[in-house]
Amino acid sequence: MFQVQEQSQRPLTTAHLAQTMSLLLLSNMELRDTVMAELSSNPALELVEETVCPNCQRRLNNAGPCPACSIQHQEQDPIVFLSPRDSFRPSRSQNLEEQPPDHEPAAPEDLTTHVLQQLASDLHPDDRRLAIYILSSLDEDGFLQDPPAIIARSTRSSFFQVDRVLKLISQVDPPGLATTGPKQALLAQLDLLPDDGSILRLARQIIEGYFTELGRREIEKIAEGLEISPSKIRQAAAFIHDNLNPYPGRAFWGSGRGPQGSNPNVYHSPDILITHNPSDAKGPLVVEIFSAVSGWLRVNPMFSKARARTNGDQIEEWSKYIERASLFVKCLQQRNNTMRRLLQTLVIKQRDFIMNGDRYLKPMTRAKIADEIGVHESTISRAVAHKSIALPDGRIIPLARFFDRSLAVRDRIKEIVKNEKQPLTDDQIADILKNEGVNIARRTVAKYRSIENILPARLRHRNGARNGEQV
DNA sequence: CTATGGCACGGATT
């Protein structure tokens, strides 16, 4: 009944191996481009727009774990499942306007086409022209140069039409694109985040009411205005800084997609989402691994049938297509499978971290995990690379952070400094840590401090002012 | 003289 899984574990050919590896390396956003490219270049491959469990391929009527596949899980176990949803349009309104997939040669490196590809299925043909106009008129930060009314006039469209298209654009991948400024961009991004947790609400309040103050880091002033403790405000500010990007147009696209181009301060849609029932602290975590595209891929049965009726040299060529398509599907399945197993073990091991924050991250290496689930360590490296994950509190962090060996210690140092009566020198901090069983050198404390933007003791006079950074 | 940051080395990790 539940097949597919373990038996597809062993690579069949070297081609299979190679392709699985390269797919594994990609984030959802990148994978999406790859899938689209494959779809448009291989007629044997078909995207079925239907919510189906990616695991057992049963039909699902709503998003969520497939009831058949979230098998044998007990109380404490996390529910890890492959989601039929893609991560790019989280709140996709169910307007079912089928559009023939346009077979334009994909030029994925361009922001405009990237956005258009995502919009393709949601966009009225009439709106397409408008969308192109809007996208090309954005300034380098991704903001509108002209107010909507002007756009409506110069394209001779209705105001509502413009408004509708703007809404759509602001929801797809670089979120907050085509808004009127940093403030609106942040708010648009906030709308897309999973909204449980009070930080979200606080963040919204701050952005709405105290945007300029936020920019100047006038924490105290905001706290006073909202009548909330400064530390909470600080938390929310850090949250905004970590997860939202006031300049969506600069995000990611300028710097290309290489490993070096990953700017940590850039928001992008998470590849994985962890949620849990806030009222049940002991309850299972729910881990949703998004698909790269909504719907699922298969070898087009019509194409196979058609091949049988073809003659001569064509049949050779078509067979190649089919073979490539089925290989692609298999690789994708294996990628999913690996991701699922990885997350399964990761979430069990790091539950404390996920629920309670940085300090509880247990040190572990990719090699250990690899050993545990029986794959090569390089597989884990690839699986972890370039992926991001949304935690229950709404923070979006790179998956690689699960393997940050020093995160817990750095967090502890932050706390020591926050609670210090008088500025402690690195040596003293090292001593405190030593007493807690953490043996690190003085020099290392200094390194961690600088990572966390904590000033040296001498400059840390005994007022609450810590860490000065700018965006 | 003390606290820090820079440079560079070696071992671990990827």
Place this chain on the structure above:
DNA sequence: AATCCGTGCCATAG
């Protein structure tokens, strides 16, 4: 094989 990380040594700022 390439990269990351903790650390020791040394120059320098206070």
